[in-house]
Amino acid sequence: MTVPAVLLLLGALTAVGAPRLLARADWPDREPVVALWAWQCVVAAVLLCCALSMTLSAAAAWQAVRGHVFAPAPRAVVDAYALGSTGPWAGAIAVALACAGLWSGAMLLREVARAGARSRARRAELLLRAPLLPGEEPAAGRLVVLEGERPDAWWLSGATPQLVVTTAALRRLKGRQLDALLAHEQGHAQARHHWLLHSSSALATGFPQVPVFAAFRDEMHRLVELAADDMASRRFGRQTTALALVGLNEDRGVFGPSPTPQAHVPQRVHRLLTPPDRLPPARRLRLTAAAALVPVIPVLVTLVPGLRALG
Structure with missing residues (x-):
């Protein structure tokens, strides 16, 4: 079997097996940051298998490509x-x-363009509802309070990122609960979670028949919230963060008898109130290193014939 075929088989096995292993594991909810890293490594390995297989297949099909790919290599390696x-x-x-x-x-560019259009629309609405004072300049990190009957808060990314909170949220959340909510949104911004969401949505939209990309998108939406919850709870406590989540979402139907399918808020509140034990640092390090090795395997498979020829 040729190396391009082996790479495609390896990519297929990774796409099928790795999500199942992660779904059966008991640690992703305990260590969402490590789980985010592991999912990124799995998807990177699948994409790398396809890219390397494409390169070697093109080198096999066309002499011009082969000359560029293997230009510095000895004849024995080729x-x-x-x-x-x-x-x-x-x-x-x-x-x-x-x-x-x-x-x-193209799907990634479309996703980024759509997100940019939504961000510009929200900024235009924000300027309309909360205009700058005479002589005031837009400032990064500026907190904007909007009149609103629905408790809400969100982070607007961009050249001048802004944190927006409604007056209903200010009335409902008191003291440290409001601080925990703002810390949650700031956690999303500091970790650049929006790029993970854009990338996962682009792959899932572009290849809806590939289950690993749909699972990647769903897990990214879930795990980034858990990671932001942990960042807020480390500063203001788990109970305070859980009460802030309840106060922000209790009017949205997510705690009702028929919550929306994508609503993870009840599970997030339960996780905050009954926190699972974190993994020991040594095991976190082992999991991180093991995940980092997953994208290395396609590279090693690609290099094996050449290394044997040189050895």
């Missing part, structure tokens, strides 16, 4: 990959994978 025996399917696979890569990039 012969080790047996590029001339891959058959007529190499060019078709290379073109298909290249088209998939271009489609992924």
Whole structure:
């Protein structure tokens, strides 16, 4: 079996097996930051398998590509990959994978453009509802209070990020509860969670038939909230953060008999009130290192024939 085929098989096995292993594990909810890293490594490994397989398939199909890919390599290394025996399917696979890569990039650009349009619309609405005072300049980190009957708070990213909170939230949340809510939103901004959400949504939208990308999107939406909850609770306490979540969401139906399917707020409140034990630092380090090795495997598979030829 040629290296491009092995890489595609490895990518398929990673896409099928890794999400199942993460779903069965008992530590992602205990260590959401490590789980976020693990999911990113899994998706990176799948994409890397496709990219390396595309490169080697293109090198097998077209001499011009082969000359660029293996330009500095000795003849023995080129012969080790047996590029001339891959058959007529190499060019078709290379073109298909290249088209998939271009489609992924287009989906990401579309997602970023849509997010930018939503952000500009919200900023325009914000300026309309809370205009700047004469002589006042937009400032990063500026807290904006809006009149509103619904308790809410959100972070507007961009060149001048702003934290927005409604008057209903100010009335309902008192003291440290409001501080915990603001710390939660600031946690999203500091960790750049919006980029994870954009990337996962782009892959899931562009390839709806690939389960790993849909699972990646769903887990990103869930895990970033858990990570932000932990950041807030470390500063203001778990009970205070849980009460802030309840106060902010109790009028939205998420605690009713039929909550919305994507509402993770009850689970988040339960997790804050009955916190699971964190993993020991040594195990967190081992999990982080093991996740980092997942994208390295496709690279090693790609290099094995060349290293054998040199050895």
